[in-house]
Amino acid sequence: MANRTSDPEPRSAPPSSQARTPVSTYRVQLTKDFGFRALAGIVDYLHALGITDVYASPFLQARPGSVHGYDVVDHRILNREIGDDAAMAELHERLAARGMGLIADVVPNHMCVDTNDSPWWNDVLENGPGSPHAKFFDIEWRPPKSELRDKVLLPVLGDLYGKVLENAELTLVEDAGALWVRYAARRFPIGPGTYGDVLCVALEALVAAGASGTEAALELESIATAAEHLPTRVETDPRKVRERQREKEIIKARLRAWLAERPAARAALDAALEKMNGKRGDPRSFDALEALLARQAYRLSYWRVAAEQINYRRFFDINELAAIRIEEPDVLAAVHAKVFELLEAGSVTGLRVDHVDGLREPRRYLAELAERAGHPYVVVEKILGADERLPEDWATAGTTGYDFLNLAGGLFVDPAGEASLRAAYDRFRTVRGSYEEIVLDAKRLVVETSMASELQVLARRLDRISEQHRWSRDFTVGTLAQVLADTIAAFPVYRTYVSMDDAAPSPADERHVTSAIAQAKRRSQTISWSAFDFLEDVLLMRHPEGTTDAQRAERRDFVMRFQELTGPVMAKGVEDTTFYRYFPLLSLNEVGGGPRPFGTETGDFHRRMIERARDRPTALSATTTHDTKRAEDARSRLHVLSERADEWAMCVEDWRALADRLKPRIGGVPAPDDDDEYYIYQTILGALPALDGGALPEGFAARVHGAVEKALREAKRHTSWVNPKEPYEEAARIFVDRLLDPNEPLRERILAFADRLRLPGYWGALSALVVKATAPGVPDFFQGTELWDLRMVDPDNRGSVDFALRAQLLERLAGPARAERTALIAELARTLGDGRLKLFVTQACLACRRERPDLFLQGSYFPLVVEGPRRDHLLAFARRKGGAFAVTVVARFFAKLGDPTPPPKEAWEETTIQWPQEIAAPEVHDVISGRTHRAGASSVRVGDLLDALPFCVLVGST
Numbered sequence: 023m024a025n026r027t028s029d030p031e032p033r034s035a036p037p038s039s040q041a042r043t044p045v046s047t048y049r050v051q052l053t054k055d056f057g058f059r060a061l062a063g064i065v066d067y068l069h070a071l072g073i074t075d076v077y078a079s080p081f082l083q084a085r086p087g088s089v090h091g092y093d094v095v096d097h098r099i100l101n102r103e104i105g106d107d108a109a110m111a112e113l114h115e116r117l118a119a120r121g122m123g124l125i126a127d128v129v130p131n132h133m134c135v136d137t138n139d140s141p142w143w144n145d146v147l148e149n150g151p152g153s154p155h156a157k158f159f160d161i162e163w164r165p166p167k168s169e170l171r172d173k174v175l176l177p178v179l180g181d182l183y184g185k186v187l188e189n190a191e192l193t194l195v196e197d198a199g200a201l202w203v204r205y206a207a208r209r210f211p212i213g214p215g216t217y218g219d220v221l222c223v224a225l226e227a228l229v230a231a232g233a234s235g236t237e238a239a240l241e242l243e244s245i246a247t248a249a250e251h252l253p254t255r256v257e258t259d260p261r262k263v264r265e266r267q268r269e270k271e272i273i274k275a276r277l278r279a280w281l282a283e284r285p286a287a288r289a290a291l292d293a294a295l296e297k298m299n300g301k302r303g304d305p306r307s308f309d310a311l312e313a314l315l316a317r318q319a320y321r322l323s324y325w326r327v328a329a330e331q332i333n334y335r336r337f338f339d340i341n342e343l344a345a346i347r348i349e350e351p352d353v354l355a356a357v358h359a360k361v362f363e364l365l366e367a368g369s370v371t372g373l374r375v376d377h378v379d380g381l382r383e384p385r386r387y388l389a390e391l392a393e394r395a396g397h398p399y400v401v402v403e404k405i406l407g408a409d410e411r412l413p414e415d416w417a418t419a420g421t422t423g424y425d426f427l428n429l430a431g432g433l434f435v436d437p438a439g440e441a442s443l444r445a446a447y448d449r450f451r452t453v454r455g456s457y458e459e460i461v462l463d464a465k466r467l468v469v470e471t472s473m474a475s476e477l478q479v480l481a482r483r484l485d486r487i488s489e490q491h492r493w494s495r496d497f498t499v500g501t502l503a504q505v506l507a508d509t510i511a512a513f514p515v516y517r518t519y520v521s522m523d524d525a526a527p528s529p530a531d532e533r534h535v536t537s538a539i540a541q542a543k544r545r546s547q548t549i550s551w552s553a554f555d556f557l558e559d560v561l562l563m564r565h566p567e568g569t570t571d572a573q574r575a576e577r578r579d580f581v582m583r584f585q586e587l588t589g590p591v592m593a594k595g596v597e598d599t600t601f602y603r604y605f606p607l608l609s610l611n612e613v614g615g616g617p618r619p620f621g622t623e624t625g626d627f628h629r630r631m632i633e634r635a636r637d638r639p640t641a642l643s644a645t646t647t648h649d650t651k652r653a654e655d656a657r658s659r660l661h662v663l664s665e666r667a668d669e670w671a672m673c674v675e676d677w678r679a680l681a682d683r684l685k686p687r688i689g690g691v692p693a694p695d696d697d698d699e700y701y702i703y704q705t706i707l708g709a710l711p712a713l714d715g716g717a718l719p720e721g722f723a724a725r726v727h728g729a730v731e732k733a734l735r736e737a738k739r740h741t742s743w744v745n746p747k748e749p750y751e752e753a754a755r756i757f758v759d760r761l762l763d764p765n766e767p768l769r770e771r772i773l774a775f776a777d778r779l780r781l782p783g784y785w786g787a788l789s790a791l792v793v794k795a796t797a798p799g800v801p802d803f804f805q806g807t808e809l810w811d812l813r814m815v816d817p818d819n820r821g822s823v824d825f826a827l828r829a830q831l832l833e834r835l836a837g838p839a840r841a842e843r844t845a846l847i848a849e850l851a852r853t854l855g856d857g858r859l860k861l862f863v864t865q866a867c868l869a870c871r872r873e874r875p876d877l878f879l880q881g882s883y884f885p886l887v888v889e890g891p892r893r894d895h896l897l898a899f900a901r902r903k904g905g906a907f908a909v910t911v912v913a914r915f916f917a918k919l920g921d922p923t924p925p926p927k928e929a930w931e932e933t934t935i936q937w938p939q940e941i942a943a944p945e946v947h948d949v950i951s952g953r954t955h956r957a958g959a960s961s962v963r964v965g966d967l968l969d970a971l972p973f974c975v976l977v978g979s980t
Contacts, residue, residue, distance in 0.1 A: 041399050042123050042371045043419070043640050044075035045875045046795075046868050047802045051079045051648060051820050053089055058105030062116040067829040070836070071808060072868025075123040077374065079648065081105075082129075082360060085137045089820055090648065091127070092376065093134035093343065096141060097357045114369040123371035125399070128361055130354070130387065131380040133159075136178075136342030138209050143344065147174065148211035149270075150255035150319030152263055158353050160335035160345050162479060170333055172256050174320045177328035177341055178208060187312060190302045192322070194220065194295045194311065199278030203315065205322070214249055214270035216317045217277070219310070221246040223294035224287075231286065238284045245276050255319050326744075329474045337380065338590040339472035349382045354390060365395050372399035374422060379404060379589040382582055383521045385416055392417040401642050405593075405614040407515040412638065413528075420634075420641020423802055424614030427644050429630055430793050431657060432622030433897060434786045434914050435610065439667035440620040446671035447606040450678070450700045453739070457617055460604050462545070465511035465595030467738065469587075472594065476587050481506055483580050484560065490573050491566045494556045505553045506584075508542035516589040518561075520581050526563050527581075535561045601651065602737035603697070608704040609660035613649055621664065624897055628885035631899065635798035635883040643799035645790065646807050646819070653804075653811040653819060656708035658790060659776075659783030663704075665917035666778065673775050674703060680768045684760040686753040693753035698734060702758060703772070705729055709812050710776045712855040716764070723762050727755050729814035781923045782916035784810070784854050785972055788863055789897075789912035792950075792973045795867035796901065796910040798883050808864045809857035828861065835862050843952040847970055851924065863950055863973075870908070870949040870975060877903040886911075888964070890933030895919060896964065898935050905979045907941040909957075911964070913972035924972040930965035937962050946978035 048068050050061055061076065068076065080091030083099050091101065100106060105113075117124055135143040142155040150156070150172055151163050163172050179186045186192060186205070193204050194212070201212035201220060212220075221242055228239045252269055253262040281287050300308035315322065323331070328341050337343035348354050364370040373395070378384045384402070392400065397417075404412065404421045412421060453460065469477055481503035488494040488502065518531035527535065539558045543551050559566075560577055561584065569577075601611040610617045634641065645654040652660075663670045681699065685692035694702065706726060711719060731751055734741050741747035762769060787810075794801045804811075806823035809831075813819040835846070835858065850859035871878045881903035888896045895918070898911045919925045937957055946957045951970040955962070957978065967974050 041397055042075075043399050043879060044077075044123060044125065044372065044800050045871050045879065046073050047075045047077040047125060047642065047800060048073040049077045049079070049647065049802060049804045051089075051805060052081050052091060052101070052104045054087065054103035055822065057103065058109035058113045062109075062113045064825045064829070065113075065116045065120055065122065067825060067832065069120040069122060070829075070832055070865070072865050072872055073122070073803070074872060075125055075372065076117065077125040077802060078127060080127045080129050080376070083139070085134045085139060089817065092129055093136075094129050094132075095134050095137055095139040095143075097129075097133075098360055100360070110364070110369055114367075118368075124369065125372040125374055125401075126361060126364065126370045127374045127376060128358065129376045130346060130348045130357055131377050132337035132343040132345050134342055135344045136208075138207075144211055147176075147318075147320050148213055149266060150174075150213070152253065152255045152257045152266055153319075154263055154267065156258075157350055158346060158356070160347050162333040165331075165333045165479075166482065167331065170321060170331070172319065173333075175323055175327070175331055175333050176210070176320050177323050177325045177332060178205065179322055179324050180206075182324050183322060186322075187308050188300075188302070188305050190300060190308075192311065192315070193299045194314075196277075196281075196291060196295065199274035199276075199281070203311075203322075210318075210320065210322070212314070213255055213318055214273050215252045215255060216314060217249040217273065218246040219314045219317070220291075220294055220298060221249070221277075223297055223310075224290040227290040227293040228286065231290070233286060233290075238280070238287055241276070241280050242287070242290075245273060245280065248273050248276075329472050330478070332475045333479075335476070335586070337377075338594060339468075345380065347382070348387060351390075354387070355394070358391070358394070362395055365398055370398075373401075375400060375402045375418075378402040379516050380586070382586065383519075385413060385519060386521055388417040399640070405516055408619070410515050410530075411633075413519060414637070420638035420799070422647070423642040423644030423799070424612075424647075426634075426641070426794070426797075426799055427647075427650070428610075428612055428615035429622055429627060430643070430790060430797070431609070431612070431615075431645070431654075431661070432619070433624065433627055433793070434658060434661045434790060435607070435621030436661075436664040436667075436915050436918065437621045437623075439664035442667035442671055443664060444606050446667070446674060447700065449671075450674065451604075451697050452695055453603050453697050457600070457604050461596055461600045462511050464599035464603065465513075465591050466507060468594040468599065469507045469510050469591045472744075473587065473591055476590075477503060477507060477510075480580070480583060480587060483576075483583065484557070487560060487573075487577055487580060488556065490569065493566070497553050497556060501549060501553055502557070504549055505542070505557050508546055508549075509538050509554070509557060510584075510588050510591050511595070512538040512541035512545070513588045513592065514538060516592045517585045518581075518588075520563070520578070520585065522578060522582065524563075524578075527561075532562055598736050599738055602701070602733045603739065605701060605704065607660065607663060608701065608708065609652070609657040609663075612651055612657065613647070624885075627897070628883075628899065631798050631883045635881070635901075639798050640879055641799050642802045643794050643797065644802045644804070645794055646804040646811060647802075648804070648816060648820060650819070651815050652705075652708055653813045654790070654807060655783065655787045655810050656812045656814070658787035659779045659812070660704060660708045661786060662779045662782045662917050663707075665782065665915055669778075670775075673771070674700070677703065677768060677771065680771075681757075681761070684757055684766070684768070686756050688749050688753060693740075693750055694734075694757055695740070698730075698737075698740075698754060699757075701733055702726075702730055702754070702761070705733070705814065706758075706761070706772060707776050707779060709814050710773070711812060712780070713773070716773075718762060723759055725814060725818050726758050726762075729818060730754050730758060732815055779917075781854065784860075785916045785924055786914060788860060788971075789914055789973050791860065791863055792867060792910060792912050792975060793897065795864075795871065796878065796908060796975055797899070798901075800879070801868075801871070803864070808861050810855075810860060831858055831861055832865060835865070844970065847951060851971070866950045867975060870977060874906060874908070874977070877901055877906045877908060881906075881908075884938075886938070887936040888933065889936065889961075890964070891931050892919075892929070892933040892964065896933065896935075900938070900941055902941060907943075907978060907980065909941065909946065909974075909976040911935065911967055911974050911976070913968060916972070925968075927965040927969040930963070930968065933964045934961040935964060935967070936960065941978070941980060943978040943980055946976040948974045948976055950975055 081101050081104050082094050083096035083101050084091050085093045145155045146153045195204050202209040225242050233239050253266040298310045335345040381387045400418045401422050402418050406425045484502045485499040488497045520527050543554050735743045740750040881901040886898035895915050901908045945954050
């Protein structure tokens, strides 16, 4: 490019010369039906595809039947349903034979506590603050509710506690000398210090049976006495903790032996358990069980009280996932012990850190992880704001790719269609207000309902801080809670990153805090601005004169706890609420994205890619993940609505008029409402497969039902996860079924319009694939997406993948001679709907990357200038490392290019690409089409480059 003055090399590099950096990754979902051995079975296929590293979902012990692995119950062992150490060794051997690596997904934020299988959580429930694992979890042992002192609130009951108890749904049981209380499929440990309550009743039964003074009675009395003399569960002195841990197991062993050796003992204990379990219809008979439960280190409660009273920090607002205090060195070591073992053995070669924003100190965690793990390749799941950048001092290669997903995807959204699309949507919707107003309302709803307990904990801490100085002591806890809610709702990014050793926030963090405070002030109608000023001073660590070291530490701790709350509120308020309330173009409502900006200008893309090549050249580049709202090809199809905005507006108005008769009535009002109807149309359009003889595939309607039900509940307007409203949800299901009925005339109109989107969507998806494969970053492929993927939100996107089919197709496409390649490409373009061309392009691009890893992992990036009448339909850039270079040219906005699709050579008219002297070469080779082109001139005609396909990757050397 003529005005380019330098070729900046990347600033970052792998943290260790020994660290393996992937050239491409392939994400697999491991389950009981697809474990280590099944994964080993597709290694040859993945290698043939061009993948260098497998990127696996979590594979440590999760709850039984887990379909995703993030509900870990034991970090110390491999998931038995996925495979054992031997199966892992076989997988490693297969990968190593192909020179491939394995990236493990680690979950340092939380553990699943909703099963009987979590040994650390069970130990806390059994022993309370006196458990050696109490420090593993962030539990408030001194909550305002005195009845919860030194207890964990467990909101697990399906009804009020008293009803559940008197309905005999809570029953005491014995298992191998240990006592438990059982509720449905769950069981909770009885603290050994309270075993005497049960054993004394059993002793009474022995005495009544004439066994007074016998060896059996004396032993039982001795066991009960030993239980009473255990160190209490509030003892935290290390010696007392060790004593309790030791002696309680001795007590269980003695009880186990007592039961095994004496038949009468079992009868006596069974009688005691039956008596204490009470008798339905006799309320007083449950008093003994209630008294026993009152002495435990937990309190069983109705699930609905969680939002206000729960006293352990959760993953977002999910009661079943308790947050881990990974900032404690012992906890970090225990949680990662198996992962470190696998890294040292070479079975794992890289790490993906789940939800890094959920950690107390991400920067410190990543530094410690790198040091302990030997500086492997690490990427973090992190959602960045529009103008936010990953902190430079984080020890990571970069993010898992949501930033790239939205930036690159936006290239295929036509900004010219924005006004028409928004106007059409505004005529439809009933949820009024701007996007920004809807976001604020949704975040306020989240923080005041599902996160209310966390808000109140934070408000009480801020209230204590306010008492430290005369200027702030008059602020009430109610006022401070409202100030916090307003500020959190206005927070512009997920969180700030103050650490315990920071004297002040970073400039970026300060900007985010002052922006949130200013917006909260503007919106506040009743609260004095001085209360907001006080919060701002605390968050920016502007300490009043005379503040002690202890008070400064308390303020800093508050800041860090504030940081832990803004992220969940942002995620739940935006991605899990607003995205289902505001959706002019549904494909933009993606994790890390949103309806604004409407698309990506090529200049912005080039600027961000220059930064990426310099700062984070080995971050992942994703286009579909297990968390995306819809798969990449469904998004690509919906992007085409931006090119057909006027036609879409007319169609959707026509559909609304015809659809009214298809809607059931609830109280005389049609359901679903217009907003949800608009959402349903876009969902169906994005997910519709190519039809075989006009028939939809079996199960398609049920899959749409699932996606729509999730959308309705996330929107929290007519139904929700907390309060499902079956009549409305059933009305939506009926409406979908009627829309998809083969005899419904409206169905044919929807299918006809979907056909108008299909080809432009496919070609746009292929162009996006080529961009992903060649732009700065490591391209990541979600399982199955090498063929067309139109799946909807999870769990739809986590279904099984037919790898045998893909392997067969790839083998048939492999290695044609150049003349045959031309004919093959023509055939694949004619049969575009079967997905083989996507598989072919994927393999061609990945083979190019694998042959030139230095070029794509370390090469600089620079845009190429496009001139002529079709310049807005093109993106062109180059990568260079030393004398090697690659040029990527892709077309976009295919619907506006007109028929036929892809456009013929003549469609490009006089459009040209300026070819900079720095990459002048006698000829360049297109790795996709197999053609050779001359590239020595100062400009190249686009029609010459794109005569076979509407994209190319040209490689050469100077």
